[in-house]
Amino acid sequence: MAKQKEQEFVQHITPRDQDFSQWYTDVILQTGLVDYAPVRGCMVIKPYGYAIWERIQKELDDRFKATGHENVYMPMLIPESFLLKEAEHVEGFAPEVAWVTHGGLEPLQERLAIRPTSETMFCAMYSKWVQSWRDLPMLYNQWCSVMRWEKTTRPFLRTAEFLWQEGHTIHETVEEAQEETLRMLEVYRETAEDVLALPVTCGQKSEREKFPGARATYSIESMMQDGKALQAGTTHNFGTNFAEAFDIKFLSREGKLEYVHETSWGVSTRMIGAIIMTHGDERGLRLPPNVAPIQAVVLPIAQHKPGVIEGAKAVADALKAAGIRVKFDDRDTVSAGFKFNDWELKGVPLRVEVGPRDLEAGQAVVARRDTFEKITLPLEGLAEALLSLLEDIQKTMFEQAKAFRAEKTHVVLDYDGLKAAVNGGFAKGMWCGDPACEERVKAELSATTRNMPFDQTPVGDACCVCGKKADKVMYFAKAY
RNA sequence: CUGGGUGAGGCGCAGUUUGGUAGCGUGCUUGAAUGGGGUUCAAGAGGUCGCAAGUUCGAAUCUUGUCACCCAGACCA
Numbered sequence: 001m002a003k004q005k006e007q008e009f010v011q012h013i014t015p016r017d018q019d020f021s022q023w024y025t026d027v028i029l030q031t032g033l034v035d036y037a038p039v040r041g042c043m044v045i046k047p048y049g050y051a052i053w054e055r056i057q058k059e060l061d062d063r064f065k066a067t068g069h070e071n072v073y074m075p076m077l078i079p080e081s082f083l084l085k086e087a088e089h090v091e092g093f094a095p096e097v098a099w100v101t102h103g104g105l106e107p108l109q110e111r112l113a114i115r116p117t118s119e120t121m122f123c124a125m126y127s128k129w130v131q132s133w134r135d136l137p138m139l140y141n142q143w144c145s146v147m148r149w150e151k152t153t154r155p156f157l158r159t160a161e162f163l164w165q166e167g168h169t170i171h172e173t174v175e176e177a178q179e180e181t182l183r184m185l186e187v188y189r190e191t192a193e194d195v196l197a198l199p200v201t202c203g204q205k206s207e208r209e210k211f212p213g214a215r216a217t218y219s220i221e222s223m224m225q226d227g228k229a230l231q232a233g234t235t236h237n238f239g240t241n242f243a244e245a246f247d248i249k250f251l252s253r254e255g256k257l258e259y260v261h262e263t264s265w266g267v268s269t270r271m272i273g274a275i276i277m278t279h280g281d282e283r284g285l286r287l288p289p290n291v292a293p294i295q296a297v298v299l300p301i302a303q304h305k306p307g308v309i310e311g312a313k314a315v316a317d318a319l320k321a322a323g324i325r326v327k328f329d330d331r332d333t334v335s336a337g338f339k340f341n342d343w344e345l346k347g348v349p350l351r352v353e354v355g356p357r358d359l360e361a362g363q364a365v366v367a368r369r370d371t372f373e374k375i376t377l378p379l380e381g382l383a384e385a386l387l388s389l390l391e392d393i394q395k396t397m398f399e400q401a402k403a404f405r406a407e408k409t410h411v412v413l414d415y416d417g418l419k420a421a422v423n424g425g426f427a428k429g430m431w432c433g434d435p436a437c438e439e440r441v442k443a444e445l446s447a448t449t450r451n452m453p454f455d456q457t458p459v460g461d462a463c464c465v466c467g468k469k470a471d472k473v474m475y476f477a478k479a480y
Numbered sequence: 481c482u483g484g485g486u487g488a489g490g491c492g493c494a495g496u497u498u499g500g501u502a503g504c505g506u507g508c509u510u511g512a513a514u515g516g517g518g519u520u521c522a523a524g525a526g527g528u529c530g531c532a533a534g535u536u537c538g539a540a541u542c543u544u545g546u547c548a549c550c551c552a553g554a555c556c557a
Binding site: 337 | 481491514516518519548549550555556557
């Protein structure tokens with residue numbers, strides 16, 4: 001009977017192993033994270049989805065502030081002439097820029113781009129604001145949305161408009177800029193791993209894969225449950241590329257006019273897609289406690305009986321007072337069983353059941369979303385017990401994801417090995433550095449170079465694509 | 481952009497081959513019972529079949545066009 005129930009229930013979501021894409025779509029729609037918008041390629045982020053974004057924002061923003069950054073806001077419209085100033089940059093973004101051509105009924109003299117990213121706007125302002133080395137560094141960030149006219153879209157992973165943060169900084173020296181680039185990558189790594197429980201590999205992008213206009217691009221790459229890679233965040237060192245194009249100069253300590261060294265870095269709502277595709281299971285979402293908008297849901301059981309609602313509410317209030325993000329679900333329109341499934345679908349890490357029998361015995365039944373383990377705990381000291389459970393869930397989910405990634409990552413020595421490994425996982429191999437090898441891998445295996453990890457301990461000496469002498473360790477994978 | 485698929489009450493679908501004026505499940509509303517894993521029964525509300533043109537006495541069904549979404553590629557956070 002229980003088995004039968006189980007079957008009935010999972011048919012709401014397409015099985016993950018059967019069709020990962022459909023499973024993803026089912027989960028995001030049924031959990032109420034997003035809805036498709038009336039405008040092509042755009043999504044509506046619903047309250048539960050936005051609550052997750054707000055959690056991510058807070059965690060990142062605190063870390064940005066702690067590393068000395070300040071928030072600003074730049075206009076959404078960028079004059080075409082700005083975009084044209086940096087050659088690689090224009091070329092990279094031209095195909096996906098949306099344009100404003102009219103103001104009211106009048107055509108504009110110069111068309112305006114809806115920002116696909118704000119490097120050029122920041123540059124234009126920095127060139128006004130910087131005079132002296134004493135003005136440096138300038139460490140600014142903005143939270144905003146950007147628009148890229150994508151051909152194919154997918155909620156959270158790729159949409160025409162998406163929410164993100166973009167940090168833009170300028171520095172006196174190339175060393176300082178490089179330090180900043182790596183510092184922010186570390187902020188991203190820490191947030192991804194400690195808050196979102198997403199194991200990531202940090203490293204440098206190849207020439208082919210770097211950001212248009214950057215001297216060097218670094219990324220954090222995470223592995224989804226279908227073995228594909230998702231670039232979860234990038235940081236760029238521009239050197240003086242943009243400074244030269246926008247004439248951003250300062251008078252140095254030696255009294256010489258010099259170009260500033262610039263960086264930029266960003267993560268987006270794509271992070272939410274990464275959480276879903278890394279942690280989700282047959283029952284829907286699983287949210288790591290540190291990012292979950294609701295960490296524990298308290299359910300009164302047999303709530304029509306006298307004293308149950310009051311008793312359960314007291315439990316919920318005590319947990320809230322201890323700093324746990326709690327939802328007290330006293331809906332009387334649905335059954336307890338419905339609520340169990342509802343909150344499991346939504347990925348709430350802990351469920352606390354409080355019924356008449358529990359209240360009498362001074363206890364509660366607690367169920368973990370990650371392991372489905374059910375335990376009975378005394379109400380006395382419940383908050384402390386749950387706090388440590390939440391910590392354990394966070395750790396367990398991260399370890400699970402790490403183990404999955406380890407299992408699906410293979411060291412490869414030659415092309416056959418590479419071919420096998422990128423079919424459902426990451427390949428770690430040596431690379432000679434020739435873009436021709438990347439082209440071949442892309443054309444034949446539809447995989448790309450992801451990044452060169454900071455740990456460059458060689459795993460061989462021959463390029464796993466062409467067999468020539470190689471000295472770079474590179475991750476290859478199919479990517480979103 | 482290329483290939484494949486789908487558009488029908490809020491959601492999921494049968495009906496299209498063989499044109500005859502729209503049906504099922506779920507959800508929603510109301511009432512009663514139930515209440516520790518997606519409750520049960522009863523009574524209701526809700527669509528003219530993505531859009532446009534055409535063929536026909538008559539089109540969800542046939543023809544042409546068009547739009548949107550989904551999947552797989554190519555391109556990108």
